[in-house]
Amino acid sequence: MSVARRLRLKTYVMIVLMVLFGAMGDVLLGKGMKETGGIALTSLTSIFDGLKLGFHNELVWMGMLSLIIFFICYLLVLSWADYSFVSPASAVSYAVVTFLGWVLLHEAVPSVRWLGVVVICLGVFLVGRTPTRTTQETN
Amino acid sequence: MAVWMLLGIVVLAGTSGEIAVTRAMKQIGEVRQFHPRALVGVLGRALRIGWMWLGLGLLAMAFFSLLTLLSRENVSFVVPLTALSYVVGALMAKIFLGEEVDHMRWMGVLLVVVGVVLVWVG
Numbered sequence: 001m002s003v004a005r006r007l008r009l010k011t012y013v014m015i016v017l018m019v020l021f022g023a024m025g026d027v028l029l030g031k032g033m034k035e036t037g038g039i040a041l042t043s044l045t046s047i048f049d050g051l052k053l054g055f056h057n058e059l060v061w062m063g064m065l066s067l068i069i070f071f072i073c074y075l076l077v078l079s080w081a082d083y084s085f086v087s088p089a090s091a092v093s094y095a096v097v098t099f100l101g102w103v104l105l106h107e108a109v110p111s112v113r114w115l116g117v118v119v120i121c122l123g124v125f126l127v128g129r130t131p132t133r134t135t136q137e138t139n
Numbered sequence: 140m141a142v143w144m145l146l147g148i149v150v151l152a153g154t155s156g157e158i159a160v161t162r163a164m165k166q167i168g169e170v171r172q173f174h175p176r177a178l179v180g181v182l183g184r185a186l187r188i189g190w191m192w193l194g195l196g197l198l199a200m201a202f203f204s205l206l207t208l209l210s211r212e213n214v215s216f217v218v219p220l221t222a223l224s225y226v227v228g229a230l231m232a233k234i235f236l237g238e239e240v241d242h243m244r245w246m247g248v249l250l251v252v253v254g255v256v257l258v259w260v261g
Contacts, residue, residue: 043210044206047206047207047210072178075164076170076181078160079164079167080168080169080170083161083228083236084228084232084238084240087225087229087232088229088247091225091251091254094254094258110261115261116253116259116261117254120251120254120258121254123247123248123250123252126243126244126247126250127248128247130241130244130247134239135165135237135238
């Protein structure tokens with residue numbers, strides 16, 4: 001397998017993991033924080049009080065674990081891939097989350113939103129056509 | 140005024156934080172081993188690089204600015220504007236990391252920005 005092909009494959013796997021754990025983390029964290037009563041976003045003190053309450057909730061912990069895994073995948077992929085490749089490519093998560101919400105939770109999705117999903121996919125497709133890495137390995 | 144300043148911090152601190160983190164990870168070089176023990180080693184090395192700490196600090200700053208911003212404004216106003224980060228990020232990656240952002244990548248980035256705005260407006 002050529003170097004470029006290997007890097008591309010590794011990058012795609014990592015982006016899939018990022019989308020998966022990122023979305024899962026957001027959902028779990030969102031659910032957990034709502035269970036604890038939500039954060040009053042009125043002042044920094046009330047935000048911190050809300051965060052403290054969240055630490056007593058299992059879903060919040062699972063959500064944070066997911067987000068930590070997400071961040072580790074993010075760090076790993078950036079060890080070989082361009083930032084200007086990974087960052088727009090991971091926007092595909094908006095499309096995945098919208099689609100999953102529609103299929104699994106039967107959420108109503110307005111047509112403007114579907115248009116946005118199509119445009120994002122088009123953008124990610126174009127970014128995906130560019131080389132994964134355009135800089136030289138320094139060491 | 141304060142809203143635009145906070146928004147500027149979210150976008151600029153957020154993207155420069157990610158650029159700094161990328162710089163640290165590029166210094167480590169391509170990760171090829173994915174055993175848990177190897178990954179712990181990679182993270183350990185990452186935490187000994189100054190750029191990583193600078194990046195994490197900037198990301199924390201962006202995160203708390205975002206929370207403050209969300210406490211004052213609607214999500215549907217804030218998130219589409221933070222989509223500008225994709226453009227700023229590509230620009231910074233070109234300038235500070237020497238990445239080649241060709242026409243196709245720029246087109247892709249711009250479409251992603253437009254798409255994210257549409258998703259949140261919808």
